[in-house]
Amino acid sequence: MNIKQYLDSTYLKTAAQANLSEKENTEVVKNCIQEAIDNDFKLIMIRPDKVAMARKMIHEANSKVTIGTVIDFPLGNGTLEDKLEEAKQAIENGVDDLDYVVDYEAFKRGEIDIVKEQVLQGTKLGLAHNKIVKWIIEVAALDNHQIVQLSALIKNVVIANFSEKEYDKVFVKSSTGFYKTPEGVPNGATVPTIKLMLENSCPLPVKAAGGVRTYEEAVEMVQLGVKRIGTSAAKAIANGEISNSDY
Numbered sequence: 001m002n003i004k005q006y007l008d009s010t011y012l013k014t015a016a017q018a019n020l021s022e023k024e025n026t027e028v029v030k031n032c033i034q035e036a037i038d039n040d041f042k043l044i045m046i047r048p049d050k051v052a053m054a055r056k057m058i059h060e061a062n063s064k065v066t067i068g069t070v071i072d073f074p075l076g077n078g079t080l081e082d083k084l085e086e087a088k089q090a091i092e093n094g095v096d097d098l099d100y101v102v103d104y105e106a107f108k109r110g111e112i113d114i115v116k117e118q119v120l121q122g123t124k125l126g127l128a129h130n131k132i133v134k135w136i137i138e139v140a141a142l143d144n145h146q147i148v149q150l151s152a153l154i155k156n157v158v159i160a161n162f163s164e165k166e167y168d169k170v171f172v173k174s175s176t177g178f179y180k181t182p183e184g185v186p187n188g189a190t191v192p193t194i195k196l197m198l199e200n201s202c203p204l205p206v207k208a209a210g211g212v213r214t215y216e217e218a219v220e221m222v223q224l225g226v227k228r229i230g231t232s233a234a235k236a237i238a239n240g241e242i243s244n245s246d247y
Contacts, residue, residue: 003218006227008068008097008207009036009234010045012177026050030057037063041234043097045069048090055094068097068132071122074176076101076136080118087125097132098122099230101176104138107150115150119157123170127162134171134207134228139197140179140187147193151200158204171228172201175210186211189221198225213243 011032015025029050036044037058044054045068054067069090072078078086087098100122107115119135126133137150151172158170174197175188188210197206208221209230218229218237233243 005042006229007041007234008043008045008230009041010230010232033057036065037061043068051093051095066096069095071100074178076103091129098126099134101136134173136173139174139193140181147196148200151197155201155204167203171205171207173207177210215240
């Protein structure tokens with residue numbers, strides 16, 4: 001299996017989170033972009049302010065690596081206007097994939113119309129510019145019933161408003177990788193949660209993100225049916241090594 005073509009190689013730490021200066025953190029991002037180019041990964045997933053730099057590097061390398069970024073990350077509690085403005089800027093800077101964090105706390109409060117409108121308008125903007133759109137539901141913040149409901153909500157909004165040929169461009173994604181859980185509890189993709197997402201988001205594709213750190217785990221996710229894997233351990237996975245990455 002060519003696992004590389006499933007891997008969204010990911011670096012989303014701010015300088016403060018990485019305990020680095022802005023200059024040092026930018027160098028880390030550059031190295032991650034170059035690693036994605038050198039290893040022919042599917043995509044490099046970075047913060048919005050680094051998209052233009054990635055586009056320049058990938059263009060100069062004549063590489064086919066695509067660029068993803070996160071929108072309203074990591075909490076997803078910004079306004080719809082904030083989400084759309086951030087997405088528009090990323091599109092201008094040359095992004096290929098928009099990974100929005102859905103307002104999962106609003107969903108948990110029962111504010112369903114707010115969530116539906118986010119999914120509708122965010123997806124409409126992305127598809128209008130021929131981008132891949134992903135909706136991060138943050139499974140660690142949800143119980144199983146909520147995972148089922150939110151996956152189905154996203155699916156139903158897409159089916160009701162977009163054509164069948166566009167379904168494969170709108171993903172349901174498991175996690176930011178930054179959600180704080182009690183000690184030892186997984187904060188990302190697990191087999192049980194991914195199964196729930198696959199069952200309830202179909203025909204939309206699923207992206208497993210957070211916690212996939214070995215080649216065997218990545219293959220298992222693909223065999224379950226996921227179409228993308230978000231990981232900060234892409235090189236280790238591709239080389240059959242074990243990573244101690246934390247997201």
